[in-house]
Amino acid sequence: xxxxxxxxxxxxxxxxxxxxxxxxxxxxxxxxxxxxxxxxxxxxxxxxxxxxxxxxxxxxxxxxxxxxxxxxxxxxxxxxxxxxxxxxxxxxxxxxxxxxxxxxxxxxxxxxxxxxxxxxxxxxxxxxxxxxxxxxxxxxxxxxxxxxxxxxxxxxxxxxxxxxxxxxxxxxxxxxxxxxxxxxxxxxxxxxxxxxxxxxxxxxxxxxxxxxxxxxxxxxxxxxxxxxxxxxxxxxxxxxxxxxxxxxxxxxxxxxxxxxxxxxxxxxxxxxxxxxxxxxxxxxxxxxxxxxxxxxxxxxxxxxxxxxxxxxxxxxxxxxxxxxxx
Amino acid sequence: xxxxxxxxxxxxxxxxxxxxxxxxxxxxxxxxxxxxxxxxxxxxxxxxxxxxxxxxxxxxxxxxxxxxxxxxxxxxxxxxxxxxxxxxxxxxxxxxxxxxxxxxxxxxxxxxxxxxxxxxxxxxxxxxxxxxxxxxxxxxxxxxxxxxxxxxxxxxxxxxxxxxxxxxxxxxxxxxxxxxxxxxxxxxxxxxxxxxxxxxxxxxxxxxxxxxxxxxxxxxxxxxxxxxxxxxxxxxxxxxxxxxxxxxxxxxxxxxxxxxxxxxxxxxxxxxxxxxxxxxxxxxxxxxxxxxxxxxxxxxxxxxxxxxxxxxxxxxxxxxxxxxxxxxxxxxxxxxxxxxxxxxxxxxxxxxxxxxxxxxxxxxxxxxxxxxxxxxxxxxxxxxxxxxxxxxxxxxxxxxxxxxxxxxxxxxxxxxxxxxxxxxxxxxxxxxxxxxxxxxxxxxxxxxxxxxxxxxxxxxxxxxxxxxxxxxxxxxxxxxxxxxxxxxxxxxxxxxxxxxxxxxxx
Numbered sequence: 124x125x126x127x128x129x130x131x132x133x134x135x136x137x138x139x140x141x142x143x144x145x146x147x148x149x150x151x152x153x154x155x156x157x158x159x160x161x162x163x164x165x166x167x168x169x170x171x172x173x174x175x176x177x178x179x180x181x182x183x184x185x186x187x188x189x190x191x192x193x194x195x196x197x198x199x200x201x202x203x204x205x206x207x208x209x210x211x212x213x214x215x216x217x218x219x220x221x222x223x224x225x226x227x228x229x230x231x232x233x234x235x236x237x238x239x240x241x242x243x244x245x246x247x248x249x250x251x252x253x254x255x256x257x258x259x260x261x262x263x264x265x266x267x268x269x270x271x272x273x274x275x276x277x278x279x280x281x282x283x284x285x286x287x288x289x290x291x292x293x294x295x296x297x298x299x300x301x302x303x304x305x306x307x308x309x310x311x312x313x314x315x316x317x318x319x320x321x322x323x324x325x326x327x328x329x330x331x332x333x334x335x336x337x338x339x340x341x342x343x344x345x346x347x348x349x350x351x352x353x354x355x356x357x358x359x360x361x362x363x364x365x366x367x368x369x370x371x372x373x374x375x376x377x378x379x380x381x382x383x384x385x386x387x388x389x390x391x392x393x394x395x396x397x398x399x400x401x402x403x404x405x406x407x408x409x410x411x412x413x414x415x416x417x418x419x420x421x422x423x424x425x426x427x428x429x430x431x432x433x434x435x436x437x438x439x440x441x442x443x444x445x446x447x448x449x
Numbered sequence: 450x451x452x453x454x455x456x457x458x459x460x461x462x463x464x465x466x467x468x469x470x471x472x473x474x475x476x477x478x479x480x481x482x483x484x485x486x487x488x489x490x491x492x493x494x495x496x497x498x499x500x501x502x503x504x505x506x507x508x509x510x511x512x513x514x515x516x517x518x519x520x521x522x523x524x525x526x527x528x529x530x531x532x533x534x535x536x537x538x539x540x541x542x543x544x545x546x547x548x549x550x551x552x553x554x555x556x557x558x559x560x561x562x563x564x565x566x567x568x569x570x571x572x573x574x575x576x577x578x579x580x581x582x583x584x585x586x587x588x589x590x591x592x593x594x595x596x597x598x599x600x601x602x603x604x605x606x607x608x609x610x611x612x613x614x615x616x617x618x619x620x621x622x623x624x625x626x627x628x629x630x631x632x633x634x635x636x637x638x639x640x641x642x643x644x645x646x647x648x649x650x651x652x653x654x655x656x657x658x659x660x661x662x663x664x665x666x667x668x669x670x671x672x673x674x675x676x677x678x679x680x681x682x683x684x685x686x687x688x689x690x691x692x693x694x695x696x697x698x699x700x701x702x703x704x705x706x707x708x709x710x711x712x713x714x715x716x717x718x719x720x721x722x723x724x725x726x727x728x729x730x731x732x733x734x735x736x737x738x739x740x741x742x743x744x745x746x747x748x749x750x751x752x753x754x755x756x757x758x759x760x761x762x763x764x765x766x767x768x769x770x771x772x773x774x775x776x777x778x779x780x781x782x783x784x785x786x787x788x789x790x791x792x793x794x795x796x797x798x799x800x801x802x803x804x805x806x807x808x809x810x811x812x813x814x815x816x817x818x819x820x821x822x823x824x825x826x827x828x829x830x831x832x833x834x835x836x837x838x839x840x841x842x843x844x845x846x847x848x849x850x851x852x853x854x855x856x857x858x859x860x861x862x863x864x865x866x867x868x869x870x871x872x873x874x875x876x877x878x879x880x881x882x883x884x885x886x887x888x889x890x891x892x893x894x895x896x897x898x899x900x901x902x903x904x905x906x907x908x909x910x911x912x913x914x915x916x917x918x919x920x921x922x923x924x925x926x927x928x929x930x931x932x933x934x935x936x937x938x939x940x941x942x943x944x945x946x947x948x949x950x951x952x953x954x955x
Contacts (some may be wrong), residue, residue, distance in 0.1 A: 126949060126952055127946065128945045128949060129945055129946075129947055129948055129949045129951055129952040130945070131940055131945065133937075133951065134940055134944070134945070134948055134951065138949050139940075139944075139948055139951060141938070141939065141940040141941060141944050142781070142941055142944065143778060143937050143938050143939060143940075143941060144939070144940075147935075147936060147937075147938045148938055203753055215606075216884060217893040223593065247829070248830075251829045251830035252830055253830055253880070315885065331949065336947060336948075336949075336950055337950050338950055338953070372831075399944075401949060401950070403950060403951065404786070406951070408951075415595075
C-alpha cells in the first residue's frame with residue numbers, strides 16, 4: 124500500500140528534482156530568456172530544425188491573418204490528412220489531427236466528423252490566441268501527418284505515442300514514452316491520464332511505467348504488458364534529441380520525438396520547461412544525472428555522437444541488459 | 450556560492466535595517482509595538498470643497514461640540530493654506546470659520562478632529578428645556594388633510610411621544626399609501642417630513658446631522674436624524690428605521706436648523722468626511738503629533754486622513770504578496786492567476802469574509818454558466834473578455850440590488866471586487882473546464898480561495914494592521930523573506946505527495 128506522503132529524506136535518496144530546484148538551478152541558469160521563443164513558437168522551432176537538418180514533419184502552410192481563413196478550403200483541397208496546430212500552444216492544446224476525408228467532411232483522429240466551418244472556427248480561435256500562453260495573438264500551422272510506426276500497435280489509444288527526452292547541456296539524461304489512453308482522451312499528456320513508460324537510456328527498453336503518478340504494469344485499455352516495450356533504433360533517437368541542443372542553445376530542454384513509419388524519428392516540438400513526472404515513470408530521480416553532467420568539463424565542440432555514446436555508457440541500466448524473461 | 454553569500458547577507462541586512470528603524474521609531478515617537486486595548490481614537494477629517502468667485506470668501510462649517518454623546522473632541526486643527534481660521538460659538542453651536550480676502554477657482558479646506566470614545570451616551574441635554582425648532586410649514590389643503598389623517602392613525606395606536614414617533618415612521622415607510630405619497634410630494638427628506646408631522650402633534654423636535662464612523666472610509670456624508678422631546682429628555686430617532694437612541698458608532702456632528710455649511714463668495718460647495726480608527730492610546734498619539742523628530746515627518750500619520758486610509762490598505766499588500774509566494778513556492782498550491790488571491794483578499798477586507806466568499810463564488814459560478822454560452826458564439830478572444838466584463842458588472846449590480854431589497858446591505862460591498870480580474874478568472878476557469886475538466890477548476894479555484902482566505906486572515910489581524918501602518922519599514926523584513934523564498938530550491942510540500950509512489954521502489 125502506498126503511503127500518502129513520502130519523506131524529504133527518501134526523495135533526496137532518489138535524487139528527485141523538485142519544481143523549485145528545476146526552476147532556480149536549471150531553467151534559470153541554463154536557459155537564456157531570449158532563446159525561449161525558439162521553443163515556445165513551434166513555427167520557429169520548425170524553421171530552425173529545417174535549417175539544422177533535423178527531421179521534422181513537413182510544413183505545408185501557415186495561416187497568419189483572419190481573412191485567409193475565409194478561403195482556406197482552397198489551401199486544404201489537396202491535403203488528404205494533416206495536423207493543425209497553434210504555433211504558441213502548450214501542452215498539446217489546440218492540436219487538431221485530420222486523418223482523412225469523407226465527402227466534404229473531415230475525419231478527426233477520434234473518428235468524429237468536422238465540416239469546413241468547424242475548421243474555420245478552430246483556426247480563428249488559434250489566431251485570437253485562445254491556446255497561446257498569455258492569450259497573445261498566434262498563427263496556425265498546417266503540417267504533414269505522421270504515419271505511425273507499427274511498433275506501438277496495441278499500446279496507444281487513438282493518439283500519437285511520443286518519446287520525451289530531457290537533454291541537459293546536449294546530453295540526453297532521461298527518456299520516457301508517452302502513450303495515450305481512453306482516460307487521456309487520445310492525448311499524450313501525463314496529467315490528463317496518459318501512460319508514461321520510463322525508458323533505459325542505453326537500450327530503449329521499458330524500465331517502469333506509471334499512470335496518474337502510480338506504477339502500472341499493463342496498458343489500461345489494451346492490456347498489453349508495458350514491460351515488453353523496446354524501442355528500435357534507440358541511438359538515432361538519442362542523436363536527434365541531442366542535436367536539439369546545438370540547434371537552440373538551450374541547456375535544459377525536453378524534446379518530443381515521434382516515430383514515422385517511413386521517415387524514422389521526427390522532432391515534434393521542444394519544451395523549455397519540461398515536467399517532472401518523467402522521474403516517476405522512470406522510478407529514478409534526475410538530480411544525480413544532472414549534477415554529474417554539470418560537474419563535467421563539457422566541451423562545446425564535442426559532437427552529438429560523442430555525447431550520446433557517453434550517456435549510453437554512463438547511465439546504462441545493467442540489470443536490464445538481458446531481455447525481460449517473463 | 451560566493452554570489453549566494455552576498456545575496457543572503459544583503460537580505461539579512463535588509464531585514465535587520467527594517468527592524469532597527471522600527472525600534473528607533475518606537476523609542477523616538479513612543480508608538481507601541483502592540484495594538485493597545487485602550488480607547489479607540491477616531492481621526493475624522495472634514496473636507497470642504499467649493500469654487501471661489503474671485504472675491505472675499507467666508508466658509509462656515511458646523512462642528513461637533515462637547516455635548517455630543519458618546520464622543521469627546523480631544524484635539525482639533527484646520528489645514529487650509531492662505532486662509533484665516535477661527536472657531537466661533539453662535540447660539541451655543543460651535544462653528545469653524547475660514548476667511549480670505551480674495552480666492553478664485555477650486556478650494557479645499559480641511560478640518561481634522563481626534564475624537565475619543567467615552568462610552569457614555571447619556572451625557573446629554575436633560576437640562577435642556579423642551580423647546581423645539583420652529584419651522585414653517587407650507588402645505589396645501591390636500592396635504593393638510595393627509596397629514597391630519599396620518600397623525601390620527603398614528604395617534605390611535607400610540608400612547609406617548611415615543612410610540613407616536615414610532616408609528617409615524619412605520620406609516621411613512623409603508624409603500625403605496627396615498628397619504629404618504631401626497632406628503633412626500635414636496636419634501637423628499639424623511640427627516641423633514643417626520644419633524645413637520647411631529648410639530649403638528651405638538652411634540653418638540655430638533656434636526657440633527659450624524660456621521661457613521663467606520664474604519665478607513667472616505668467620502669462619507671452626514672446622515673439626517675431627528676431628536677424628539679419626550680417630556681423629560683431629548684431622544685434621538687432614526688427617521689428611516691424608527692430606532693431610538695444613539696447608535697454606538699454614530700457621531701452627532703451638527704444640531705439645529707441652521708445649515709451645516711455656509712459659503713459666501715463661492716459656489717458648488719460641499720463637505721465630505723474621511724475617517725480612520727487608531728488603537729494607539731490618545732496620550733501617545735498626541736506625542737506623535739507634537740514631536741518634531743524625523744520619524745514623525747516620515748510617518749504615514751502626517752498625511753491627510755483620506756490618504757492615510759488608502760495607505761492602511763496599501764501597506765498590507767506586501768503581507769498578502771508574501772502569503773502567495775509562500776503558498777505557491779513552499780506549499781505548492783495551484784492558484785488561477787498569480788496574484789488574483791491578494792486582490793480577492795483585499796476585497797474580503799471590505800466585504801467581510803463570509804459575505805465576500807459567498808458573493809465571489811456566486812459571481813464566478815454565474816459567470817461560468819454564461820461563459821459556456823459565449824463559447825458557442827464563436828467570438829474573438831478580446832470581445833469575449835470584454836463581453837464577460839460587461840456581464841460581470843451586470844451580475845454584480847444585480848446581486849447588489851437583490852441583496853439590498855432582501856435587506857442585506859452587505860450586498861452593496863460586492864462592488865469592491867476587481868471586476869476585470871474576475872472576468873479574466875472566469876475566462877481562464879472556463880478554458881480549464883473545457884480542457885482539464887471540472888475537477889481541475891475546483892482544484893485551482895479552491896486553491897485561489899484558500900490562499901485568499903489565508904491572506905485575508907493575516908491582513909485583518911489587528912497586530913499586523915497596526916505594525917504595517919505604524920512601522921512601514923517592517924515591510925523590508927517581508928521583502929527579504931520574499932526574496933529568500935525566491936531562492937528556495939527544496940521540495941514543495943505538494944511534491945512529497947506527488948512523488949509518493951517513489952517510496953515503493955528499492
